[in-house]
Amino acid sequence: MTGKLGKSVKVTGFVLAVAITAGCAQMDRYHGFMPPAQELATLNVGTTTKDEVISLFxxxxxxxxxxxxxxxxxxxxxxxxxxxxxxxxxxxxxxxxFDSNDRVRNIARYTLEDGRVVALDRRVTDDGINDVSFLGQLLGSFGRLDAGQLLGEEP
Structure with a gap:
């Protein structure tokens, strides 16, 4: 392959190789919030209140x-x-x-290595679809189509 066709194939191959390499690159995602250690050091067991902790963090x-x-x-x-x-x-x-007076009683930190399960709230959004198949949803939507909306006409 010579000329313009050969050059196009080489450029296309190079771009494809770069795209595949970039697609396999490591991606890191971080979720949540952890108060910094220097701010945690300001908490005093027995004296700091729940309201103070919430206003600080x-x-x-x-x-x-x-x-x-x-x-x-x-x-x-x-x-x-x-x-x-x-x-x-x-x-x-x-x-x-916190104790019964809403004062800090204990501060504990857990990591993956601890293996301890801490049950936090799980927020799951219900999709509102109750045992309806994809085909059933598709067929059910035909009665709600308006030809004027499909053609872009204003009502």
């Missing part, structure tokens, strides 16, 4: 905190390579426990 990661008098702050680091599923490589969970 913001609202907790979990609303469950209001039920069991513990506030959780959590952060996760996920790593993904190309088309493979993301893998969680780091997780930090900070649990600040």
């Amino acid at each position: 913001g609202p907790p990661t979990s609303e469950r905190a209001l039920q069991n008098n513990t506030i959780y702050y959590a952060t996760s680091h996920f790593r993904r390579f190309g088309p493979f599923a993301p893998e969680e490589v780091d997780r930090q969970v900070l649990a600040i426990d």
